[in-house]
Every structure is written in C-alpha cells, then in structure tokens.
Amino acid sequence: MSSQTSSPEITFQPDHSGGTSRIWKIFWVLSVLTIIELALGYFLYLKSGQLSDIVVLSTKCVIGILTLAKAYYIVSVFMHLGDEVRNLIMTIVVPLVLFVWFIIAFLYDGNSWKNLRNTNAGSKPNQIEQVHKEVIEK
Amino acid sequence: MATTAIPSETKWWSGGKSPFNSSYGKVMMWYFLMSDAFTFGAFLISYGTIRFSVNHWADPNHVFNAFPFAGHANLPLAFVSLMTFILIFSSVTMVLAVHEGHNMNRKGVEKYMILTILGGIAFLSCQAWEWTHLLTGEHVALLTDGTLGVIPTTVKMNPWGAELDHTTMMSALQKTSHDQLIGIASSLHHGTEAIGHSISTLSNQELINEITAAPGFHATHSGPIAFGGYFFGITGFHGFHVFSGVIINIVMYLKTKLGHFDKRGHYEMIEKAGLYWHFVDLVWVFVFLCFYLV
Numbered sequence: 001m002s003s004q005t006s007s008p009e010i011t012f013q014p015d016h017s018g019g020t021s022r023i024w025k026i027f028w029v030l031s032v033l034t035i036i037e038l039a040l041g042y043f044l045y046l047k048s049g050q051l052s053d054i055v056v057l058s059t060k061c062v063i064g065i066l067t068l069a070k071a072y073y074i075v076s077v078f079m080h081l082g083d084e085v086r087n088l089i090m091t092i093v094v095p096l097v098l099f100v101w102f103i104i105a106f107l108y109d110g111n112s113w114k115n116l117r118n119t120n121a122g123s124k125p126n127q128i129e130q131v132h133k134e135v136i137e138k
Numbered sequence: 139m140a141t142t143a144i145p146s147e148t149k150w151w152s153g154g155k156s157p158f159n160s161s162y163g164k165v166m167m168w169y170f171l172m173s174d175a176f177t178f179g180a181f182l183i184s185y186g187t188i189r190f191s192v193n194h195w196a197d198p199n200h201v202f203n204a205f206p207f208a209g210h211a212n213l214p215l216a217f218v219s220l221m222t223f224i225l226i227f228s229s230v231t232m233v234l235a236v237h238e239g240h241n242m243n244r245k246g247v248e249k250y251m252i253l254t255i256l257g258g259i260a261f262l263s264c265q266a267w268e269w270t271h272l273l274t275g276e277h278v279a280l281l282t283d284g285t286l287g288v289i290p291t292t293v294k295m296n297p298w299g300a301e302l303d304h305t306t307m308m309s310a311l312q313k314t315s316h317d318q319l320i321g322i323a324s325s326l327h328h329g330t331e332a333i334g335h336s337i338s339t340l341s342n343q344e345l346i347n348e349i350t351a352a353p354g355f356h357a358t359h360s361g362p363i364a365f366g367g368y369f370f371g372i373t374g375f376h377g378f379h380v381f382s383g384v385i386i387n388i389v390m391y392l393k394t395k396l397g398h399f400d401k402r403g404h405y406e407m408i409e410k411a412g413l414y415w416h417f418v419d420l421v422w423v424f425v426f427l428c429f430y431l432v
Contacts, residue, residue: 024230034223042215074419078230078233084158085150092168106186107183
C-alpha cells in the first residue's frame with residue numbers, strides 16, 4: 001500500500017508508515033495527565049478553606065502547566081504538526097505567543113479593577129449593600 | 139511507500155516548491171484554526187478578567203456537582219471528567235481514521251469515523267444534560283429586591299453567591315412574600331404534591347419556621363451576574379463547534395463510503411476534518427481548565 005502525493009505543493013511526503021502504537025501511547029499520556037489534574041482539583045476541593053493562598057495558587061499553576069502539556073501532545077502528535085516542516089510549525093506557533101501578553105495584561109487589569117472596587121474611589125460593595133437596604137426600607 | 143527523508147540542506151525559499159511542504163487546503167485549515175484559537179482565547183481571557191475583578195466567584199465544585207441518575211449526591215468533577223474522557227477518546231479514534239487513510243484502507247476509515255461521530259454525539263448529549271440541569275435546577279438565593287426566592291442558573295441570574303449569614307437570611311425571610319415562601323418550602327420538599335397542598339394553608343410565620351427547620355436548608359447571595367453569560371456563551375460556542383464537527387465528520391464518512399477518496403487517490407480530506415476535530419478537543423482542554431478545575 002502506498003499513499004500518493006496528494007498535491008504538487010508537497011515536496012517530501014512525511015513518513016506515515018509507523019503503526020498505531022504512538023497514538024495509543026499519547027492517549028495514555030493524555031489520560032494520565034487528566035487524572036493528575038482531576039486529583040489536584042479534588043485536593044483543592046477537599047481542602048478548600050484550609051490552604052494558604054500561595055498553595056492554592058501554585059496548585060492551580062501546576063494544573064495550568066499540565067493543561068499546556070496536554071495541548072502540546074494534541075497539537076504535535078494528533079494534529080501531526082510535529083511532522084510538518086519547521087517553516088509551517090513556526091508560522092502557526094509564533095503568533096500564539098501574543099497570548100502571553102494577552103493573559104498577563106487582561107488578568108492584571110481585572111485584578112486592579114477589583115482593588116479599585118474595594119476602595120472608596122470605586123464602588124465599595126458594603127456601601128452598595130447599605131444604600132440598597134435604605135432603598136428597600138423606604 | 140513514497141517516503142523521503144528531508145535533506146538538511148533543502149532550500150525552502152529558493153522557489154520551485156512550497157516552503158510549507160503542505161497542500162493549500164491544509165495550510166488554510168491551520169490558519170483558520172489559529173484564528174479560531176484567538177476567538178476562543180479572547181472569550182476565555184475576557185472571562186478571566188471579569189472573574190478576577192469581583193470579590194466572589196461561583197465555586198465550580200459546588201455548581202457542577204451533579205451526575206445523571208445520581209439524584210442529589212455531591213459528586214464534584216465527576217460528570218465533566220466523563221465528558222473530557224469522551225472527547226479524548228473520540229480524538230484518538232479520529233487520529234486512527236487519519237492513520238487508516240494514509241494506508242488507503244477504506245474499511246478502517248469508515249469504522250473509526252463512525253466511532254468518532256458517536257463520541258461527538260455522546261459529548262453533545264452530556265452537554266445537553268448539563269445545561270438542562272443548570273437551567274432547571276433551582277436554589278434559594280437572595281434576590282435584588284432583598285427577598286429570598288428560588289432561582290435557576292441563567293444568563294440573567296444564578297444562585298452561586300456566598301453563603302448568607304443567619305441575620306441577613308432571617309430579615310430577608312421576613313420581607314419575602316407568601317407565594318415566594320411557598321415556593322421555597324416546596325423546593326425543600328422537592329415539590330412533593332401531598333406536602334405542597336398542606337403548606338399552602340400555612341401562615342407566613344409558620345412557613346418561615348418550616349423552612350428554617352428543614353434539614354440542609356441554606357441560602358446564598360445571588361451569584362456573580364456574568365457567570366451564566368460566560369458559562370453558557372463559551373460552552374455553547376464550543377458545543378456549536380462540536381456539533382459542526384459532527385456534521386463535517388458525517389459528510390466525510392459518507393464521502394468515504396461512496397469511494398470519493400479512493401477515486402481521488404488520497405484521504406487528505408479526512409486529515410483536514412481531523413485537524414478541526416482535534417482543535418475542538420484542544421479547546422475543551424482549556425474550557426475544562428477555566429470553568430471546572432480552577
């Protein structure tokens with residue numbers, strides 16, 4: 001059996017002769033990563049209210065990193081991006097670096113919004129509740 | 139097999155060949171998926187911004203703790219894990235279909251496409267159940283007019299705020315109308331008809347006593363208003379991707395069955411549909427992270 005070159009743009013046909021063992025290996029990797037994520041999520045649930053902020057935050061960061069690892073395996077192996085030439089890989093991956101700025105800038109903005117909300121300059125929640133109560137009592 | 143190792147000195151940009159060593163359709167599918175990644179990314183980051191900007195956000199372990207046919211058992215993370223594994227598994231069957239396509243094995247492609255389609259339908263069914271559960275599952279919460287009421291999770295309101303302290307709860311109950319009190323009392327008895335008839339004759343104070351004495355009764359502030367919009371918006375947009383992926387896969391299955399790809403001499407369309415399907419799985423990995431895990 002041979003697969004023909006599907007289009008004239010393809011100069012070098014990637015090697016697809018391997019078996020399915022790599023696919024199943026990645027399936028197990030993804031499953032194990034998901035189970036670890038779930039275990040950490042369950043740990044946060046069981047210990048909620050008892051952990052310091054820094055432990056909660058670092059556990060969530062670990063879960064985030066495991067998610068990025070899953071994303072890497074899906075894109076690289078299942079979507080076969082890892083088998084493509086470097087030119088194509090770079091044109092897909094490099095623009096995604098924008099997300100680094102995107103995430104930092106917007107979460108920082110959200111956080112500063114919250115800080116403002118809790119000062120007298122913003123709309124302090126307990127003040128709103130008081131005003132609300134007065135309106136209801138009238 | 140017409141496989142050639144790529145010589146290291148290949149001059150990709152000197153003309154005469156595509157520097158991407160890939161067909162037009164596949165490169166454009168990649169660019170489409172990249173733009174879709176930015177769309178989903180923008181949605182999720184907007185959600186993160188709003189979530190960071192409020193003092194209290196809905197606790198996912200509390201919101202998503204139900205499982206079909208498990209009644210009121212508290213099972214955080216269980217159902218969404220099932221959905222995640224369904225999607226991972228359907229990704230595996232998709233990549234196996236692509237693999238069979240490389241080997242020009244039509245029967246193999248057909249078999250794995252069917253499995254992938256079934257996985258997609260199973261995922262959509264799970265999502266339909268979860269949405270129904272949220273849209274119809276009512277809980278007692280403090281409404282904006284200062285009274286207590288039973289509300290579901292919609293884009294306008296949800297009961298996922300912080301727990302009410304006793305004093306606030308009691309004063310809110312005093313302000314609550316007779317009809318709302320009956321609603322709360324019958325929700326605590328899960329709408330049993332026999333009890334429903336007897337409670338309608340009770341006075342407000344008797345209803346309040348009944349409600350506060352009920353085992354496991356608790357009330358919350360109404361939740362962050364943006365929660366429903368973000369949850370239904372983003373999981374809905376993802377669900378729509380799954381739905382269109384299932385449609386595309388069905389078309390690909392039929393074209394395989396009709397022998398179109400054998401006639402063409404290659405199964406590249408299966409690869410392109412596969413790229414889309416894996417992308418749907420990829421997005422779910424991040425939706426799972428942002429809405430359910432953290």
